[in-house]
Amino acid sequence: MKKAIVVASINTSFPNDEKHYFGVDRGALYLSKQGIMMEEAIGDFDTVNEDEMNLISKYSKNIHRLNQIKDETDLEVALSRIINLNFKEIDIYGALGGRVDHLYANLILLNRYINQAKIKLIDVNNEITILNEKKEYELLKNKFKYHSFFAQDEALISLEGFKYDLYHYLLTKNDIITISNEIMSKRAKLTIHSGSLLYIQSKDKY
Amino acid sequence: MKKAIVVASINTSFPNDEKHYFGVDRGALYLSKQGIMMEEAIGDFDTVNEDEMNLISKYSKNIHRLNQIKDETDLEVALSRIINLNFKEIDIYGALGGRVDHLYANLILLNRYINQAKIKLIDVNNEITILNEKKEYELLKNKFKYHSFFAQDEALISLEGFKYDLYHYLLTKNDIITISNEIMSKRAKLTIHSGSLLYIQSKDKY
Incomplete structure (x- = not known):
């Protein structure tokens, strides 16, 4: 590719x-x-x-x-x-x-x-992409401490292996509840059941 | 107030x-x-x-x-x-x-x-707000060189007195045509016929 x-x-x-x-x-x-x-x-x-x-x-x-x-x-x-x-x-x-x-x-x-x-x-401090496939994503612990998800319109998602897990949560575009999450062990799972997400990985400047 | x-x-x-x-x-x-x-x-x-x-x-x-x-x-x-x-x-x-x-x-x-x-x-370099009233806004030339408008969902707008004017333009949320506009004289006019806008005023850092 x-x-x-x-x-x-x-x-x-x-x-x-x-x-x-x-x-x-x-x-x-x-x-x-x-x-x-x-x-x-x-x-x-x-x-x-x-x-x-x-x-x-x-x-x-x-x-x-x-x-x-x-x-x-x-x-x-x-x-x-x-x-x-x-x-x-x-x-x-x-x-x-x-x-x-x-x-x-x-x-x-x-x-x-x-x-x-x-x-x-x-x-250096951010990596941003859009996730729009209805599937299970395996996310690895990396140099970015924080993992934030924002719904484009609305998205039904589950998070497993994060500091704050969610199960079939309907995230709306005015929702910021999924900001600054953290992967607890080596890997975590994000499932998009429907919709699409802006996915921002970040770390503090200092 | x-x-x-x-x-x-x-x-x-x-x-x-x-x-x-x-x-x-x-x-x-x-x-x-x-x-x-x-x-x-x-x-x-x-x-x-x-x-x-x-x-x-x-x-x-x-x-x-x-x-x-x-x-x-x-x-x-x-x-x-x-x-x-x-x-x-x-x-x-x-x-x-x-x-x-x-x-x-x-x-x-x-x-x-x-x-x-x-x-x-x-x-110092940005001022950001949301404009959501259907009306004519008078915008004054100020310390910010650039005036950018982004539709929240979609917005029907007119611009008059800008470097790039528009007349009843339907701006969609994936549209960036109204970025970095400039007020030509002392004042300019933005009309929101429908919808709402994210309004970002900005200037370069240097």
Whole structure:
């Protein structure tokens, strides 16, 4: 299964042993400065100077330059192009810091391609994805202490092996009862009986 | 109209000329260190030592100490108590940084009391609220460059005087077309014909 690594800002930590990189706007500059070859650099590059643009060109198989006046965000265009290239797994780094409007828009984008690819938003303290299959998920204890589940509309779920377990609980979209749960032993079980969940793994900054 | 200022974390900038302050967990410590008298300090205070707790007591008319094991977040309990005290306007500072799960939960809380109070989440770079009245809103050019609107479910809206105007546009919850708009002159007009919006004002960090 083809996996894309998307880097959307500078000073972002990302894995350097993958095959297919995409740089979004200043993320493309950051990747090229690390000497990482990109499938494509996408953005309006309005804050990038000529020397920097040359560096990006050197490290990109393709550059997709957007008009500054546009109806879509850079990441939105990038995702649509990556989906069209048939990537089924897309990890996005550097899309959670900064402005809350962008963060919120990026959560919306997670939803848009839910049936075409498994998309994650990742930074050092958070990993976010959508779970929408009616099945039992095995979740492993990992570097993230907290596991939070939010219903998209509503979701019927069960949790087993967590600090706070639930049995056939109907979670509504205004419910925050399933925030900051913790996996008690090595693994735990989440069952989605119906609906879909925003799944946020997180740890404290300090 | 009674206005509550809620401070939910440390190193948070907030106005110091208001009448009614509430400190949530370490926010209460921060307020007491600034010598500001609180109506109430609310939290489990699990990271606060005895000396700090004494300082909080000195600056709080009332302390509502929560069990560490609880089904609700500290801010959730605080909001419910403040609403019960009949505050109609609640500005929350220090609830946008840190973990994305908390940020997302706080966006959900904005919704919960929509018919009882006007609640805002505020930090130096963002101001977030929900607009749910079918009317014409006059929005003034201010320190926030960007004005973003997201539909809660769906909303029919018009924008006039913005960089990107819209006329009777049906915004759905997966739509991010109305992100990062800008007010062109002194004032602009948003009309909500139906539905409700998450309204995020923001500016870049640098």
